[in-house]
Amino acid sequence: MKTVRFGIIGCGLMGREFASAAARWCHLPDMPARPQIVALCDQDPGALGWYRDNFPTVTQVTQDYRAILANPAVDAVYIALPHNLHREVYCAAIEAGKHLLGEKPFGMTLPDCQAIVAAAQARPELLVRCSSQSIFFPAMQRICGMIERNEFGQVIELRTGFLHSSDLDPNKPINWKRRVEINGEYGVMGDLGAHACHVAFRAGWVPRNVRAILSDIVKERPDGKGGRVPCRTWDNATLLCETGATGADTFPWTVRVQRIAPGQRNNWYTEICGTRASARWTSARADLLEVLEYTGGEQAWSQVQTGHETAFKSITAPIFQFGFSDAILQMWAAFLHELAAGRPLTRFAACLTPEEALLSHRLFTAALKSQEHSAVVSV
Numbered sequence: 001m002k003t004v005r006f007g008i009i010g011c012g013l014m015g016r017e018f019a020s021a022a023a024r025w026c027h028l029p030d031m032p033a034r035p036q037i038v039a040l041c042d043q044d045p046g047a048l049g050w051y052r053d054n055f056p057t058v059t060q061v062t063q064d065y066r067a068i069l070a071n072p073a074v075d076a077v078y079i080a081l082p083h084n085l086h087r088e089v090y091c092a093a094i095e096a097g098k099h100l101l102g103e104k105p106f107g108m109t110l111p112d113c114q115a116i117v118a119a120a121q122a123r124p125e126l127l128v129r130c131s132s133q134s135i136f137f138p139a140m141q142r143i144c145g146m147i148e149r150n151e152f153g154q155v156i157e158l159r160t161g162f163l164h165s166s167d168l169d170p171n172k173p174i175n176w177k178r179r180v181e182i183n184g185e186y187g188v189m190g191d192l193g194a195h196a197c198h199v200a201f202r203a204g205w206v207p208r209n210v211r212a213i214l215s216d217i218v219k220e221r222p223d224g225k226g227g228r229v230p231c232r233t234w235d236n237a238t239l240l241c242e243t244g245a246t247g248a249d250t251f252p253w254t255v256r257v258q259r260i261a262p263g264q265r266n267n268w269y270t271e272i273c274g275t276r277a278s279a280r281w282t283s284a285r286a287d288l289l290e291v292l293e294y295t296g297g298e299q300a301w302s303q304v305q306t307g308h309e310t311a312f313k314s315i316t317a318p319i320f321q322f323g324f325s326d327a328i329l330q331m332w333a334a335f336l337h338e339l340a341a342g343r344p345l346t347r348f349a350a351c352l353t354p355e356e357a358l359l360s361h362r363l364f365t366a367a368l369k370s371q372e373h374s375a376v377v378s379v
């Protein structure tokens, strides 16, 4: 099995998720490649203790990402930094010849994303992908199979979203994800939006235009030092798009990404209504896929418990439940598989491409304009 030596740049919440996935690679018995964590970069030395305790393979620890990019013993990098740093560090990584899995939104702004995509296109020998894991839930893979086999018939409507309630508490102190200068003007769309676009874009369903309603619900927050500061990021976004494959009829696609969705914890959902079949799934009940097949008779939803039927073979028995860290592991399997095999396992068992990330930026930029002018805006 080929070993790919990884550096992690940004060793916070998501850096730890990747490192943990690498540590249980033995879960995936059929992989052509394995990641090995050899280098770490974080500006906060306090972020690194957990890695030191758990990853004896690390030979480089630095506060300067350039040192990792200059290290010939690093083949690939995972970058999980605040959004204002994506453009600089992703472009530098690609120019240094490192394969890259970069966190969404893949640049803070549309021009940032365009610069990253241009850098990636200039180095086609490198694998450059954007993180997005919800497509790897078994129910989502089943829905993707239905799309692939054209089982929905004509699509009537698509609804996707990603809902949190992490910001319902107005006394939660502000952090970088609530600051426009670091998270970006997209607000919640930059944070959660790419996840809600992955399946649609991979299916070839491209938004033609959008009418967006964006909400700034909590306008100031504690600064963590006894004072209060403005919180100017959009908390919630609802986007209604006219969408369709090239040359086909359009259908409505509603995307909801919300940080203030009472009762929701970290829930992705996808609902597709078609003339021959419909399907719906939410990660709030991750094991449950609901399908309605219409052949002219009774219309009845059937319920399927999907268990652990993964795209990339796992040692976990198929009857056992699947969760967030399993989706992260499957996403990493998709990246490593594509790196080793030169192509994705399947069309839908694959990470978001830079071009798909760019399409999400075009959608979110149009959504900002739509909100500003209370108008439908072309994407």
Ligand SMILES: NC(=O)c1ccc[n+]([C@@H]2O[C@H](COP(=O)([O-])OP(=O)(O)OC[C@H]3O[C@@H](n4cnc5c(N)ncnc54)[C@H](O)[C@@H]3O)[C@@H](O)[C@H]2O)c1
Pocket (backbone or CB within 6 Å): 009, 010, 011, 012, 013, 014, 015, 041, 042, 043, 044, 047, 063, 065, 079, 080, 081, 082, 083, 085, 103, 104, 105, 131, 132, 133, 190, 191
């Ligand atoms: N895929 C997902 O489900 C998911 C979930 C959460 C966050 N994210 C994305 O992951 C990325 C990181 O988010 P996070 O939640 O891990 O954030 P985090 O704040 O937990 O971690 C970011 C880390 O970057 C470090 N850092 C900041 N500036 C740095 C610099 N100049 N040099 C080196 N290190 C620096 C910080 O010290 C921190 O440890 C973001 O793009 C975010 O949108 C993805």
